[in-house]
Amino acid sequence: MVLIAVLTARCTGVNSLRGERVFFWDRGIRLAGANLAMDFQRPQACAFVSHAHADHFAKHQLALCTPETATLYLYRLATNRAGGRKLPKATPKVWTPEQIDDKHRVKKTPYLEPIDWGGLRLTAYPAGHCLGSAMLYVENPQLGKTLLYTGDFKLGASRTSREIVIPHADILIMESTFGLPQHRLPPRDAVIADLLQKVRQVLTRHETPVLYAYSLGKSQEVTRILLDDGLTIRQHPAIFEISRIYEHHGVALGIQSGETLPLIPEQPVENGCVVILPPFHSWKSQANQVRFAVTGWAIESGASYRFGVEESLPLSDHADYDDLIQMVRQVSPEITYCTHGPLAFVDELNSLGFPARPASRPWQQRLFF
Numbered sequence: 223m224v225l226i227a228v229l230t231a232r233c234t235g236v237n238s239l240r241g242e243r244v245f246f247w248d249r250g251i252r253l254a255g256a257n258l259a260m261d262f263q264r265p266q267a268c269a270f271v272s273h274a275h276a277d278h279f280a281k282h283q284l285a286l287c288t289p290e291t292a293t294l295y296l297y298r299l300a301t302n303r304a305g306g307r308k309l310p311k312a313t314p315k316v317w318t319p320e321q322i323d324d325k326h327r328v329k330k331t332p333y334l335e336p337i338d339w340g341g342l343r344l345t346a347y348p349a350g351h352c353l354g355s356a357m358l359y360v361e362n363p364q365l366g367k368t369l370l371y372t373g374d375f376k377l378g379a380s381r382t383s384r385e386i387v388i389p390h391a392d393i394l395i396m397e398s399t400f401g402l403p404q405h406r407l408p409p410r411d412a413v414i415a416d417l418l419q420k421v422r423q424v425l426t427r428h429e430t431p432v433l434y435a436y437s438l439g440k441s442q443e444v445t446r447i448l449l450d451d452g453l454t455i456r457q458h459p460a461i462f463e464i465s466r467i468y469e470h471h472g473v474a475l476g477i478q479s480g481e482t483l484p485l486i487p488e489q490p491v492e493n494g495c496v497v498i499l500p501p502f503h504s505w506k507s508q509a510n511q512v513r514f515a516v517t518g519w520a521i522e523s524g525a526s527y528r529f530g531v532e533e534s535l536p537l538s539d540h541a542d543y544d545d546l547i548q549m550v551r552q553v554s555p556e557i558t559y560c561t562h563g564p565l566a567f568v569d570e571l572n573s574l575g576f577p578a579r580p581a582s583r584p585w586q587q588r589l590f591f
């Protein structure tokens with residue numbers, strides 16, 4: 223309660239802009255004035271979709287997103303295959319990006335091209351999380367304030383998504399999933415080297431490496447990493463379809479060259495291939511598998527046991543604890559609102575001298591400005 227009182231006092235001082243609100247809480251972040259819902263999981267008249275992971279969208283009347291996310295969003299609506307939760311049991315019919323069902327309306331906003339929207343100026347900035355992932359930079363000329371909404375983001379380079387670009391903003395609304403000090407990830411290059419070494423060891427024993435990774439984002443980056451090391455890939459059909467969208471948008475994943483093929487789930491694969499499956503997807507068509515979970519949560523003890531695999535590797539497409547703090551330093555906001563993370567991280571930001579408060583609390587409806 224003491225913490226809340228302190229935060230409330232600080233936030234009110236920073237954001238009570240002549241009593242007018244930049245955004246407010248409506249079981250999610252909603253921009254005031256423009257009435258734009260941010261990453262809502264319930265259908266909206268108009269919503270910004272930061273990226274096409276299932277916990278960031280619903281079937282909206284109008285979605286605002288990057289062209290890449292538009293393809294993925296419409297694909298997932300058309301196939302009802304959100305987040306890899308509903309996967310085909312067998313190889314699906316061939317799907318191409320050109321066959322998208324476009325009955326759902328989308329306003330495409332390419333990276334770094336501002337648009338005017340309900341009296342606001344909106345710009346999508348690369349978020350470095352997955353293909354098409356964007357942060358939304360909001361300029362409110364009436365209030366003379368700027369806001370950056372991050373969605374999911376990652377600092378540093380990725381082999382399959384555009385590297386993050388970070389603007390300064392007065393108000394930062396930040397995803398903070400890895401908001402505890404124990405969520406410090408090892409250097410990315412070291413994790414990749416470890417992954418390649420272990421996969422090579424499995425192949426040397428004439429066994430099959432099976433990598434479990436999210437269908438959108440992680441699977442494609444792991445595929446690119448393995449291809450760059452000269453390996454051949456068999457992707458689960460649901461992953462393969464998304465990889466085709468990546469290639470459609472100019473990210474080479476070995477499909478056109480034939481290095482990456484769809485897995486036929488009922489059949490074993492030839493020696494020398496690496497298989498990529500969605501998390502927790504059982505595949506029993508081949509003996510001598512060695513299973514790897516590729517996820518940032520591998521940083522936690524007991525991860526391999528929890529994921530039911532022999533190895534787990536902490537390759538993440540989210541900012542880790544240090545990156546979250548680095549993000550706040552670079553944006554240099556007057557106030558930071560944290561979503562999807564622990565309250566302890568809000569406390570930590572305040573102790574470091576960065577005024578902060580949680581975003582998802584009921585009392586926000588009354589206190590947000």
Ligand SMILES: [Zn+2]
Nearest residue numbers: 273275351374
């Ligand atoms: Zn995501």
